[in-house]
Amino acid sequence: MHCPNCGARDVIQIQQKLPDETEVHFYSCHKCEEKWWDRDGKLVSLSEVLELARKQNS
Ligand SMILES: [Zn+2]
Numbered sequence: 001m002h003c004p005n006c007g008a009r010d011v012i013q014i015q016q017k018l019p020d021e022t023e024v025h026f027y028s029c030h031k032c033e034e035k036w037w038d039r040d041g042k043l044v045s046l047s048e049v050l051e052l053a054r055k056q057n058s
Contacts, residue, residue, distance in 0.1 A: 001013060001027065003027075003029035003031065003032060003034055004034070004036070004043070005029060005032050005034040006029065006031050006032040006034065008029055008030070008031035008032065010029065010030040010031050011027050011028065011029050011030070012028050012030070013025055013026070013027055014026045014027075014028075016037075018049070018052050018053055019052075019053055020052060020055065022039060022052060023039075024037045024038060024039045024044060024049070025037065025038040025039075037049050
């Protein structure tokens, strides 16, 4: 896995579960501090993750 922003391979990966039981992988780049999520192999932006989290509360 490498950073889509700067191409560095210094990326951490954390498995997370959203409130609606959706499993996502959270990635963070040490070099440029880019953060992104991956759900079912698809890139998910921060705003989309927040949207998923918010849906559960309504
Ligand atoms: Zn990066």
